[in-house]
Amino acid sequence: MAFSPLRIGMVGGGNGAFIGAVHRRALRLDGECILVCGSFSRKHDNSIGTGRSLGMPEYRCYADVDAMLCAEAELCSMPGTSEAALECVSIVTPNDTHVPIATAALANGLSVISDKPAGVSLGEVEGLAESLAQSNGSYALTHTYLGYPMVWQARHIAAQNAFGPVRKIIVNYSQGWLASQAELSGSKQAEWRTDPKRSGPAGAFGDIGSHAHSLVEFICNSRMTRLSARLNAHFPDRLLDDDGDARFEMDNGATGVLIASQVCAGDENELTIRIYGENAGVEWRQMEPNSLIERRGDGTLITHRAGLDKPLCSQALERCRLPSGHPEGYLEAFANIYRQLSRSIRAGARPASYGVPGIAEALRGMAFLEAAVSSSQEHGAWHDIKEPSTGPDLRGLLT
Numbered sequence: 001m002a003f004s005p006l007r008i009g010m011v012g013g014g015n016g017a018f019i020g021a022v023h024r025r026a027l028r029l030d031g032e033c034i035l036v037c038g039s040f041s042r043k044h045d046n047s048i049g050t051g052r053s054l055g056m057p058e059y060r061c062y063a064d065v066d067a068m069l070c071a072e073a074e075l076c077s078m079p080g081t082s083e084a085a086l087e088c089v090s091i092v093t094p095n096d097t098h099v100p101i102a103t104a105a106l107a108n109g110l111s112v113i114s115d116k117p118a119g120v121s122l123g124e125v126e127g128l129a130e131s132l133a134q135s136n137g138s139y140a141l142t143h144t145y146l147g148y149p150m151v152w153q154a155r156h157i158a159a160q161n162a163f164g165p166v167r168k169i170i171v172n173y174s175q176g177w178l179a180s181q182a183e184l185s186g187s188k189q190a191e192w193r194t195d196p197k198r199s200g201p202a203g204a205f206g207d208i209g210s211h212a213h214s215l216v217e218f219i220c221n222s223r224m225t226r227l228s229a230r231l232n233a234h235f236p237d238r239l240l241d242d243d244g245d246a247r248f249e250m251d252n253g254a255t256g257v258l259i260a261s262q263v264c265a266g267d268e269n270e271l272t273i274r275i276y277g278e279n280a281g282v283e284w285r286q287m288e289p290n291s292l293i294e295r296r297g298d299g300t301l302i303t304h305r306a307g308l309d310k311p312l313c314s315q316a317l318e319r320c321r322l323p324s325g326h327p328e329g330y331l332e333a334f335a336n337i338y339r340q341l342s343r344s345i346r347a348g349a350r351p352a353s354y355g356v357p358g359i360a361e362a363l364r365g366m367a368f369l370e371a372a373v374s375s376s377q378e379h380g381a382w383h384d385i386k387e388p389s390t391g392p393d394l395r396g397l398l399t
Helices: 018-028 044-053 065-075 094-107 122-133 149-158 188-193 204-220 314-318 329-347 359-377
Strands: 006-012 032-038 088-092 111-114 139-141 166-174 224-232 244-250 255-261 270-277 280-285 291-296 301-305
Touching: 006 018, 006 094, 006 329, 018 032, 018 088, 018 329, 032 044, 032 088, 032 122, 032 314, 032 329, 044 166, 065 094, 088 291, 094 111, 094 122, 111 122, 111 329, 122 359, 149 204, 149 270, 149 280, 149 291, 149 301, 149 314, 166 244, 188 255, 204 224, 204 255, 204 270, 224 359, 244 359
Parallel strands: 006 032, 006 088, 088 111, 111 139, 166 255
Antiparallel strands: 166 270, 224 244, 244 255, 270 280, 280 291, 291 301
16 A cells, blocks of 8 residues: 555644744654645634645635534545545644644544643543544644653663662753743733633643653653642733742652743753662753763763664664764654654554653643642642543553
């Protein structure tokens, strides 16, 4: 049977939006996905203009997601049509629309790849999990940093007996773009991210703290069980946190500290994670993604480097495209999520079996955010992170 790329329709990401363009570049990188339609903006002229800039016919650029799902189903069922059926919906909209769009796509027999966090409450994401269980579709969540080769290498090293039991975890994700009140100066990105009706109950913690949480659980192959969090807003009329930190405990006995802040003036995308075992530690920085530092208790220091010609674990090598010294980064990591999702769908397998974060990570992320918000409201009181109930067909990378 001839190869056919996964056919994707995008919701959101119209001209002027940042992350939509990133998704589009990433999904095209390996030739295993293709964008065939979209509802790129609530403003129909923007949606059409975005599609036109991508070489897409105007009749496949829609005013809203309902119109897209309905028209695409009719279009691809017409006798004699040359159009290929839509298979997957990519959701790059504000958080409050993630679950409604995903639910509608699944009900139409489509798969979903969604930006994180999965929604605005654990309850609605649990409802999404039920919808997924009753559908024929797949669900993926773009925790982009799980697409980096050296994150997989860090997970591999931390699992070795020589590393010893994990004891301490320190993760910091800091940016500076909300150090001023960008939401009052016309920044659409800042406007919705600081609006609880659109972003949900967490601001910086939902936007970037969720990435830090996913990295911790993934690299340690362990679950965060309880936390004590303090979330802050550094402007009196800012309604959501722009800065916060949490102490946490893991089910493997490790303890840790997580910092997520968007008011660190001068910081770009300073995501750094350090994992310490009994005999060694590893450190990875997103701004230097091709290097993984391993420090052993005997004083040995090893710099592991990404590249097809390096002695890496198989999962890390699978996510490399070039020999060492040819930098790969954010777009390639994003592309790894899309590529692996496409391969899982073509194989009729769960995305998790191809290393793609899915509904289990969606549920875990929302449980983490709800515990952090509740803890902060109680001045840092320790809160258990609710364990979502998921059936065997919803198991993710961490089971």
